[in-house]
Amino acid sequence: MYFDWITWTIWLIGFIILIIWIFIPAREFKKLVMKKRSEEKNKGQTK
């Protein structure tokens, strides 16, 4: 069976970007959510 190195290399680079951009932004958003929650909590306590 023929294996097309060019197409699959392009595909693999795209796939690696996809994986990185699923996990790292998810982690960064998680931190932002925690930060927002603690801000809201502090606001509530101040009131």
Next chain:
Amino acid sequence: MIAIDYIIVFVFLLVMFYMGIIFYRWVGSSDDFYLAGRQLTPFILAAVIAATNVNLYSFVGQAGIAYKEGIPIIWQTWTGNMALVISGLFVIPIFRRLRIRTIPEFLEKRYSKGVRTFVAILWIFRLSFWLGVVLYTAVIASQTISGYDSFTAWVLIFSVVVILYTILGGMWSVAFTDVIQFVLMLGSSLILLPLVMSAVGWWPGLTEKLPEGALTLIKNTGTYDWKFIIAIFLLGIEWACVDQGLLQRAFGSENTRSAAKGLVLAGIITTPFALLWILPGLAARILFPDLANADSAVPLLITSLIPNAVLGLVVVGLLSSQLSTISGNLNGVATIFASDVYENVINRKATDKDILKVARLITFIVGIGMILFAYLVPVLGGAVNAYLTIIAIMDMPLFVIAVIYGLLWKRINWQGAIGGYIAGAISGIIGQFFYGLNFNLTTFITAGTALIITPIISLMTKEESNTQINAIWKARIISDEEILNNNVYNIIPKTTKGKLSLLVFATGLILFLIGVFMGSKGSPFASYLAVGGMIIYFIGGLFRTYTN
């Protein structure tokens, strides 16, 4: 499309709307609405910018041009990505330090309130028109893919959800949905590529069956020749340095270095991505050689090669590319109006709550304007021409007055800036509409006119000196925020690693330019040199953002 595909699309739209509701609670101030509270991190920023940058114009317009003219149209994206690196390393850090929300706001700091209002009003129309182009291409693609022909129905499907979630969550919902949409559009492109390549006999099949020269990256003749690459690179630099829809995200970054990293990363990740819509455009030339409308090439590929159920996922990816662009630009126009026109001219005593209300109202009105403009696009000669005409005429003079003279020459005053901008735009209009010049020439003429007229008028009028100009000159070096947070980004590097990375970046740029000029002579090595130079350039740019 079958029922399951429609269900997938419906669920996707519902999730996007739900995001708007969630982030509604996060918007407590106008800064939250415009800039996500200035908390965006580099990887989020990169996904958001990439998602805004890639839209159906890429999958429909650019792939359509690849179908007709071959691969060189990819330089529109690649040089745009290179421009993002230039902007990220040298220009955005200055804007971020000034803590501006819009480019017109910078123009007030640099020149005068009049210049700010003038450019803001022009840009409201310019971005609204661009939104119309974006919507139009989305509708055309959806008609082809689904087989459902109603223009109005598709316009409503695309507009309603995106307008709603942008009104509710502002930049917070724009940022979050953009990241999801970036992943979805990249994922769906990854589904499409192997199916398309296997249909044409993989890479050897593609090279064998395409007409001669279709895979030549740098041509010495034709519309998309080496001159096109230089012109589109210049336009790309202008776009990456002054486009509100793009830069507003960078203004929302957590700090100066994150803004630089976000832009550089966005440029890098969009570069291989471009192949995922250009290669299908080229393959369509082999599979459907006699298409009357090249813009339908990729939509046709999708309907004929993608099985049902998976088709729904791919359509969601394409929808994503469009929604992210629309939401970002809607938010951009709302910010310009609320910040530069309402807060600055109409109601100077407006409270933050008033401004937030106006921003949401304007998002709605611009959404309606976008729908109306979408109906005008076919009258103006198709999506691509309309977009290129607008950017060539209106953007280049803005770049000249804001970045070239605004950041580099203190003697330029507001009279010169307004005169240069108007003269540049008029020269572009005359060239395009009276002499029928192509957009390469229009770019050079508008830039050249603004470059000449701006200093002439400035030198003929009174020199200005105010503390705000001094603040801009200080922002070229450092900001108090960076000192306070102990996270300084030096535009001119101080360490050996920083200097070395800048050297690698500059070497890449020189190799790229040599490659392009070698292309003008028809050299067979030109493409290799230009692409190699571009890769070196990206590596140098990326390391630069991680060094000092």
